[in-house]
Amino acid sequence: MRILHTSDWHIGRSFHGHSTLSALAEVLHALVLQVREHAVDAVLVSGDIFDSATPSAACYTLLTDTLTELADAGTQVIVTSGNHDSAARLGFQSGLLRAGVYVRTDPLQLDQPITLTDEFGEVDVYPIPYLEPALVRHLWEGVELCKQVDTLTHAMGLVHRHRESRVAGGTTVRSVVMAHCFAAGVEATPGVEREVRQGGVDMVPASVFDGIDYTALGHIHGRQELRANVRYAGAPLHYSFGEQHKPRGSWLVTLDADGFADAQWLDLPVPRRLVTLRGTLDELLDDERFAADEDAWVCAEYTDATPQRDPMRRLRARFEHCALVLHTPTGVRAAPVKTYGERLQKAATDIERIEVFLADVRNGEGVSEAEREILQSMIDERVRVEARA
Template sequence: MRILHTSDWHIGRSFHGHSTLDALRGVLDALVGQVEEHGVDVVVVAGDVFDSATPAADCYRLLTDVLMGIRDAGARVVITSGNHDSAARLGFQAPFLGRAGVHVVTDPLAVGTPITLDDAHGPVHIYGIPYLEPALVRHHWPDQALRTQEQVMRHAMSLVDADRSARGGRSVVMAHCFAAGVEPTPGVEREIRQDLRQGSLDVVPLSDFDGPDYVALGHIHGRSRLSERVRYAGAPLHYSFGESDRPRGSWLVDLDGTGLASVEWLDLPVPRRLVTLRGTLDDLLHDDRFATHIDDWVCAILTDATPPHEPMRKLKARFPHCATIQPDPERRSDASTRTYRDRVTRETPDPQIVDDFLDLVRDGEGPTEHERDLVAEVLSAHAGEAAR
């Protein structure tokens, strides 16, 4: 059986205020093409189909079109809900969809009951584990201590393992969680930051996934191989600049008559590259080395000591897809370490007070001559008013 493992479509997510629907449609159309080209038997989508619990109508239309494309290409589909999905909305009419070859698993009580599909070697049991929030599912199993994601997933896998032992044959597990062994690189996973538990991540040990022939994970937006059998496919689009160096695609998984035979990575197209450019505003606007990024999504890190005027308007004139600006002024090594209180005394002249203030907040770079002239003009006018 040939399986395509994908996840974290996040239909409806915006990128710095820009809609991603058209870009995602193009990428998922390419995924449908891969299903047909490689003769895929089943596509597994491991959670976070939607980005919101209340998707807009356009999001449903995109999902419907993609699922129809996959079915027309000859593959069946198994979908589980993630932490971004509404299990109730995603699972609406799941029994009806199952008759059409699209199996949607959102009910916690369905854990341990597989979707069984057959190939020339016999049955393959696909166990979908939807995202299980401990506080929302522990009432289903009151005899279990379920306070953490690890405890919930361990219990879910015990139900899967019990059923696997009774049925025998080959098996695949789908889950949406943070598994031990994944490196949480900064800026990549906002879900990871939301899953912090008393200073550490609420992780699921890799050993909890022992047994199945393949484990298709979702929740992490970058491709990751935890073992030969346990993998993350990541998201099909780049949803943050922290993900820009990570490939987009899915895993093509082959099962033979005895279990896992091979796993191959299939790249998906990147509609628009994401780049982070660093320099002063003047450098970014005029330096030729940045010319190749005019059509990219741009995160501009500005190193100007003084915040420039209307930087986004100016940057968009050169980079129409500049999405965000991050100020990071370069520090002068010879900046004074005196505090502002140290610098100002009762005898300090007013112009010197302004000079020292600007020198402090600019890390050693005081006012320009033009600024000194403006300060002198204002102070002179103020002195004239006071004299009258």
């Protein structure tokens, strides 16, 4: 059986104020072509289908079109909800979906797998929606659910109980689990995976998924392999500059008669690549070494000692898709031992007070002689005006 593992579509997410819908539509269409090319039997989408609990009509249209294309490609599709989704909104019409398309968002269906078949027999797929402890603990009386590890441990207990009942009945069934969580051992992208709280509160050990032939995880935006049969596929589109060096794609997983056999990475196209450029503002505006990046999404880090006037507008004259500008000065002087208040207290004249202020906001760069002359002339003029008053 060939399974395509994907996740974290985040339909509707913006990129520094720019819509990503058309780019995502292009990438998801490429994913459909992969399904056709590799004769995929099932596509698993492990959560965060939408980026918001209240997606727009255009977001629903893209999801509907993609699910239709996948079904027309001859594959079965199993979708479950992530922490960004509204489980109720994503799953409200699941009973009306065409044959072969399943959307699972109900925690009470954890022990009701979707059973697929191939030449070796049956494969039970257990889609586990994102389980927020505060929202689901009332569903199981007498079960203490305080942390993410509690909810997933309980969910996997239900899965294993169902598997054992199948074995007791004389049926040998391979099993696949879909889950949306932060598993121990993964490397998160700072500022990317929202609502990931580290420090152990929401961390789930990979051992929770022991005994399963393949675990298709979602939540982390870069592909990662915790074990040969426990993997993250990551997002199909770059949603931040922190992700720019991470490949986009999905896992093509093969199950044989004994369970997990192999996982092959399939690259997806990147509609517009992301780059981070660094230099003085003049270098970014004029240097030919940046010519090849003029059509990319650009994060510009300009290194001038002081903030420059209107850098975004000026940079967009060269880089149409400049999305982020950061002032990251080089050669900044070490922070003075004395605090700003202490230095200001020692300043005896108006010009000294202004110099202390400017040095503070300029990261230690003092006042030039020309600036000092202008400032002194302004102070002298103020003194003359006050003397005439």
